[in-house]
Amino acid sequence: MAVPRSWDVFCHVVDNFGDAAVCWRLARSLAALPATQQVRLWIDELEVLHALVPEIAPGVAQQSYAAVEVCRLVEEPCFGAPADVAVDGFGGGLPEVYAEAMVERVPRPLWIVLEYLSAEPWVPGHHGLPSPHPHLPLERYFFFPGFGAGTGGLLREEGFAARRAAFLNDPKRRAALWRDAGVAPPAKDARLVTLFGYEGAPLGELLDAWAGAEPVWLAVPPSPLASEVAAFLGASGAAGQSRRRGALQAAFLPFLPQDRYDELLWAADWNFVRGEDSFVQAQWAERPFTWQLYPQSEAAHLPKLDAFLGVYCAGLPAEMAAPLGTLFRGWNGVSLQPGELRRTWAALTRHREALRLHAREWAARAAEAGELAMNLASFCAERLK
Secondary structure, X not given: OOOOOEEEEEEOOOOOOHHHHHHHHHHHHHHOOOOOOEEEEEEOOHHXXXXXXXXXXXXXXXXXXXXXXXXXXXXXXXXXXXXXXXXXXXXXXXXXXXXXXXXXXXXXXXXXXXXXXXXXXXXXXXXXXXXXXXXXXXXXXXXXXOOOOOOOOEXXXXXXXXXXXXXXXXXXXXXXXXXXXXXXXXXXXXXXXEEOOOOOOOHHHHHHHHHHOOOEEEEEOOOOOHHHHHHHHOOOOOOOOEEEEOOEEEEEOOOOOHHHXXXXXXXXXXXXXXXXXXXXXXXXXXXXXXXXOOOOHHXXXXXXXXXXHHHHOOOOOHHHHHHHHHHHHXXXXXXXXXXXXXXXXXXXXXXXXXXXXXXXXXXXXXXXXXXXXXXXXXXXXXXXX
């Protein structure tokens, strides 16, 4: 068994910021492993990574930050020798010249295809399976993140728990989050909700519910939903702007770097998230949340949603599981009766403390599958020669 010492992570940006966010977390986590000597992140849109990690300069083709060598992926880059392990982020593929160099290297490197996260029951049976390359003598291994035994687990960066605890226990750090975002901190009696999603979410009923009930302080980072909130409040939606309507106070935030957005999730009482990276981070935040999947034609994303609800709501009393499922499904395009989302939110509000406890217990259960980067290193060590 040979421990992998070098890694090349390849990222083709397709889904907004999500692909870059996950690949950056993975690269940083691999760099923190004791045996690692080199991690290179090859990414085709440095501008996207710069938005998430401002320390990374978009105009510099090769640079180092946080023990990761960040390289722009262009048509004909100079890769040098392939690493012990090449991670093909979300099946975007490896450059042909790099794959050919893998064939020539002795010992032969591993090709890992990092798949998208899913709770569907077929995942454990496919996790780790090899597939031959169509014309090169290489095998590609499919590595599936997941929530239980037989999967790759979830990304959770080294020092995460200490970083979260330090933020939650230090009023100065929490104050700095709002100061740097250019907005006043939430009122102490308000329920802090964060809103980040794709276009098409049925936001109108929830805005009505938040405006007409207990105080809600809505943190709105840039996303297609921000314009709908602005229209509801008669605001422009410019970063730093804050507007009130009834019991709803909304603050429009600037685009937050990845680490700052994590803090926003920790500070909240309820998080509306989308895609994969913020979905995973919302779970580690140990707060109730609502997940919006990337919409697919013919509602192909809904079985994936139902699979997650099946594991997340397992053991929850029906008076909590039923409205939680309604909120998730309605938020993802399932048709509901008029007023149903508003009634659902009211029902969930009555169980806020129990749902918060459930979120904490769920995070502990999800962690039992192990940390993804460590699981990946062990998987590769068993196959490297």
